[in-house]
Amino acid sequence: MADLDGVKESKNFYTDIPQKTEGFFLKGSNSLDWGMKNRLARIFNPDSGHTVMLAIDHGYFQGPTTGLERIDVNILPLVPYADTLMLTRGILRSIVPPSVTKPIVLRVSGGSSILKELSNEEIAVDIEDSLRLNVCAMAVQVFIGGEYEKQSIMNMTRLIDMGIRYGIPTLAVTAVGKDMARDARYFRLATRLCAELGAQYIKSYYIEEGFETITSCCPVPIVIAGGKKIPELDALTMAYNAIQQGAGGVDMGRNIFQAESPAAMIQAVRTVVHENEKPDKAFDLYNTLKNQ
Numbered sequence: 594m595a596d597l598d599g600v601k602e603s604k605n606f607y608t609d610i611p612q613k614t615e616g617f618f619l620k621g622s623n624s625l626d627w628g629m630k631n632r633l634a635r636i637f638n639p640d641s642g643h644t645v646m647l648a649i650d651h652g653y654f655q656g657p658t659t660g661l662e663r664i665d666v667n668i669l670p671l672v673p674y675a676d677t678l679m680l681t682r683g684i685l686r687s688i689v690p691p692s693v694t695k696p697i698v699l700r701v702s703g704g705s706s707i708l709k710e711l712s713n714e715e716i717a718v719d720i721e722d723s724l725r726l727n728v729c730a731m732a733v734q735v736f737i738g739g740e741y742e743k744q745s746i747m748n749m750t751r752l753i754d755m756g757i758r759y760g761i762p763t764l765a766v767t768a769v770g771k772d773m774a775r776d777a778r779y780f781r782l783a784t785r786l787c788a789e790l791g792a793q794y795i796k797s798y799y800i801e802e803g804f805e806t807i808t809s810c811c812p813v814p815i816v817i818a819g820g821k822k823i824p825e826l827d828a829l830t831m832a833y834n835a836i837q838q839g840a841g842g843v844d845m846g847r848n849i850f851q852a853e854s855p856a857a858m859i860q861a862v863r864t865v866v867h868e869n870e871k872p873d874k875a876f877d878l879y880n881t882l883k884n885q
């Protein structure tokens with residue numbers, strides 16, 4: 594039982610110090626609930642406001658992608674350098690040790706493969722499984738202009754509703770069909786639509802012309818996918834330009850795990866994303882680390 598005698602009486606109520614009411618650092622996220630903000634603050638670094646997500650979910654529709662044949666061998670050594678891992682529950686449970694404390698962004702849409710129409714997806718993971726796996730966000734593909742556009746949008750909105758119920762953010766991944774123009778007009782439409790319907794953050798692609806108009810009129814953070822493998826300096830330049838033009842970070846896969854030295858590449862990408870390092874300096878770092 595707690596002592597009743599000799600209790601220290603003097604209390605300090607700090608009546609001269611007003612309680613702080615802090616805003617939330619992330620674009621468009623101030624009105625979210627505590628749990629959702631806390632998860633986003635694990636994905637996005639509150640100091641830089643940015644994130645380096647390592648995307649390794651490609652197998653969910655295209656099988657063992659080059660560089661991802663053995664995730665235990667090739668990818669686990671990169672985990673310390675990533676802010677977040679984006680992957681499927683199959684790889685998470687079978688290969689990633691639960692002692693890894695990096696925030697997980699779980700791929701939860703699926704149902705199509707490269708052999709068929711890719712936009713024909715559904716939500717493929719129960720919200721309860723996302724909770725069991727302690728994920729920080731759920732990722733769903735949205736095919737604006739695609740054959741199953743409406744279905745994919747409704748997948749997203751259902752996921753957003755479930756996520757709001759439990760405090761888990763939804764990452765809307767804008768997928769572009771092969772024949773569609775990858776221009777600013779398209780990405781403004783796709784990203785804004787996802788934001789208007791409630792996605793807490795959005796994955797899109799960097800484009801040379803007008804990328805800043807996409808980030809400017811999207812009210813929530815945009816992270817860029819890396820896309821197909823390009824030379825390392827070009828990938829660092831793309832990441833640099835995206836950050837300078839308002840991106841909240843990268844969700845990069847092939848340009849990291851297919852690099853000649855993936856560990857060197859992800860560290861170089863980090864300096865661009867978190868420290869505004871110039872691409873040529875980041876490339877120097879890449880070469881130095883690669884040769885060590």
Ligand code: R5P
Nearest residue numbers: 648818819820844845846847
């Ligand atoms: C592909 O569908 C996945 O969503 C990837 O996570 C995404 O494309 C990012 O990977 P990459 O940088 O290789 O394009």
